[in-house]
Amino acid sequence: MDEFLAAAIDEAKQGLAEGGIPIGSVLVLDGKIVGRGHNRRVQQGSSVLHAEMDCLENAGRLSAADYRRATLYSTLSPCDMCSGAVLLYGIPRVIVGENVTFQGPEAYVASRGVEVTVVDNPECKHLMASFISANPALWNEDIGE
Amino acid sequence: MDEFLAAAIDEAKQGLAEGGIPIGSVLVLDGKIVGRGHNRRVQQGSSVLHAEMDCLENAGRLSAADYRRATLYSTLSPCDMCSGAVLLYGIPRVIVGENVTFQGPEAYVASRGVEVTVVDNPECKHLMASFISANPALWNEDIGE
Numbered sequence: 001m002d003e004f005l006a007a008a009i010d011e012a013k014q015g016l017a018e019g020g021i022p023i024g025s026v027l028v029l030d031g032k033i034v035g036r037g038h039n040r041r042v043q044q045g046s047s048v049l050h051a052e053m054d055c056l057e058n059a060g061r062l063s064a065a066d067y068r069r070a071t072l073y074s075t076l077s078p079c080d081m082c083s084g085a086v087l088l089y090g091i092p093r094v095i096v097g098e099n100v101t102f103q104g105p106e107a108y109v110a111s112r113g114v115e116v117t118v119v120d121n122p123e124c125k126h127l128m129a130s131f132i133s134a135n136p137a138l139w140n141e142d143i144g145e
Numbered sequence: 146m147d148e149f150l151a152a153a154i155d156e157a158k159q160g161l162a163e164g165g166i167p168i169g170s171v172l173v174l175d176g177k178i179v180g181r182g183h184n185r186r187v188q189q190g191s192s193v194l195h196a197e198m199d200c201l202e203n204a205g206r207l208s209a210a211d212y213r214r215a216t217l218y219s220t221l222s223p224c225d226m227c228s229g230a231v232l233l234y235g236i237p238r239v240i241v242g243e244n245v246t247f248q249g250p251e252a253y254v255a256s257r258g259v260e261v262t263v264v265d266n267p268e269c270k271h272l273m274a275s276f277i278s279a280n281p282a283l284w285n286e287d288i289g290e
Contacts, residue, residue, distance in 0.1 A: 048202045057193045084229025089289040144234040
């Protein structure tokens with residue numbers, strides 16, 4: 001498996017171990033991870049720190065030039081908010097672990113020039129399926145439903 | 146002036162007094178402010194806490210039913226990320242102080258069913274014009290340029 005997707009899955013597992021929603025993300029620049037994060041809804045009572053947002057926050061204030069050669073990995077298809085962050089910063093590539101559990105606005109993001117690749121990873125799907133089965137209300141809250 | 150827009154402007158001024166980017170936001174539910182915030186790029190080194198995001202974070206974890214009867218106020222037209230947060234949570238109304246300094250994806254947000262009202266407030270415009278004149282690089286960083 002792609003080492004960066006593996007790192008995003010490690011983040012998802014860390015979130016799960018903390019009692020949180022198992023979604024992880026890493027930001028890669030010039031072949032190195034410059035930010036990593038996972039969903040913090042439970043851990044920090046956060047409504048905005050989805051995995052991708054936590055990852056971008058942890059990456060710190062980067063230049064536009066940096067964002068524009070970066071790749072964002074997420075174990076799950078980015079929602080409207082996280083997709084919007086990708087568009088704001090002009091991140092050109094997004095690698096998505098899976099989009100069966102949930103699918104964000106991938107077509108819209110692609111129409112704005114972002115290359116979105118879905119790898120359909122079984123471990124990403126299993127993490128979410130078992131979590132949602134045990135915590136449906138928490139999951140619905142996370143996606144605004 | 147609308148008391149809620151006035152509260153958002155107060156948030157923007159508080160951010161300015163802290164050395165930050167003067168953009169403020171409040172979330173209104175059933176006629177009461179349930180969250181308020183301002184841009185935290187400078188104050189917290191944050192790449193994700195735009196005013197609207199800070200406001201939503203400070204509002205805490207709300208139910209989908211709450212978001213769906215809320216109104217988000219922002220002194221400036223919400224960017225792709227903040228507009229995405231509005232879409233994620235199904236917030237049906239956004240009141241925008243001004244969209245001359247910067248215009249987010251208002252037409253797209255409207256196409257997704259959100260009522261976007263731009264009030265073209267002179268104080269909102271003045272706050273941003275004077276800030277950007279003095280801090281162009283910081284402003285460009287905030288909008289990913």
